[in-house]
Amino acid sequence: MEVVIRPDAYAAGRTAAGIVQQALADGVTTLGLATGSSLLQVYRDLARRHRHEGLSFSGVDAFLLDEYVGLPALDPQALAQEIRRELTDHVDLDPARLHLPSGTAPDPAAEARRIEQRLTEAGPVGLQLLDIGVNGHIGFNEPGSSLASRTRLKTLTDDTRREHARFFGGIADVPRHVITQGLATIGQASHLVLIATGPHKAGAVTAAVEGPVTAACPASVLQLHPHVTVVVDELAASRLAQKAYYRCIARHKPVGQRY
Template identity: 40%
Template sequence: MKIYVCENYDRMSEVAANYVAAQITLKPNSILGLATGSTPEGLYRQLVEKYNKKEIDFNDIISFNLDEYLDLPKEDVNSYYTFMHENLFNHVNIKEENINIPEGNVDDIESYAMKYDNKIDSSGGIDLQVLGIGNNAHIGFNEPSDTFSRYTEVVNLTPETIEANARFFDNEDDVPKKAISMGIGTIMKSKKIVLIASGEEKAQAVNDMINGRIDPKVPASILQLHEDVLVVLDEAAAKKIDKKLYKKI
């Protein structure tokens, strides 16, 4: 696990975007795993800027998103379908047929989840997976549990996650209580992973991920076992980890 610490959020976003852009340049038909939430917004802004400067091209890129709320129409302002289109897809030349975002409104969700994993595998697997981390160290919507999830599945969101996401909704009661999420096993099959975290409220989760024992109650701790993980933090998120463990850039 390689760890970079940046002065602030904007620099963190720039460093992570450069890493993703390098992947696109080296392999123009890359399979990208993408994340949502407030943390990657800056990364996506940077990628759009690079696209507008003709530094990168999304024409042959295929994307798979981590998760989506259950029973929330994809046209809803708070859906991750809307988030991805407003923050990235509407501003670059990615083909609509190459965009894959889990559906939260299907009749047989278990069968659909299996097909989502199969589609990732049949596409050749994710070359680079972008991750954030929750205050409780969840990745995707894989919440603390007694076991690590293997496959894409329906998950129950914890009160902590619901509270954290309430800022995007009119009130906490409007936050969906369930989501469909790539499983830990699916994430771990990615060839490369870049995890970004910003803010002091993420500092404990980041420390537990890096220095704690591997424990499904700290979902991100499983990343210690992946052979190619880059963690990009701002100074606030790195507050609790030893300076010897990271490079300041």
């Protein structure tokens, strides 16, 4: 696992955007997209690179990691709307190639199976962007999720609903269920890039990077993947025991390349 520590959220976002740009230049045609506060600067910088540096998404298929159950795609709080607001409305990604779970499918379990099948048909995602929750979830794979889980219907914990309540009118308005790619589904991507910023992410980052691999911290499964880049700001890295080692390694290799 490659850990890259940057001074602040702005620098972390630029670093992660650079990894995406290099992946596209290297021929990656399938991206996995996620939502979350740590990813906002990444998407803003990708949009800037599209406007000013010619970065193109025209040949890319993109898969959104998850969606709330019960929210129409045009609801302002739907994750489909968030990814459009933050990224896809600002770049040249073909809307027909943005693949979204439907939060209003009459059978959410069947919708999850459809997404899993579509991912299988598309082949491995070339690069998957990830955020991490304060309880260690990636996607909406809450603590206790099977490390072998596939795309499925999942119930949100109260901790996660409280974390997301700021985007709604309060916790009572946060949906209780989501469709999310599973940990094994996420792990099929060729390159996983996790971005975490802010002091509230420090505990989860430490557990994911330096703790044991355990379902109690779903993001710890990233330790088993052959190509993972974790980009954090100083605040999110504040509890890492091996910071000096990560900085030493970063000085001697290009960011994002496989070890």
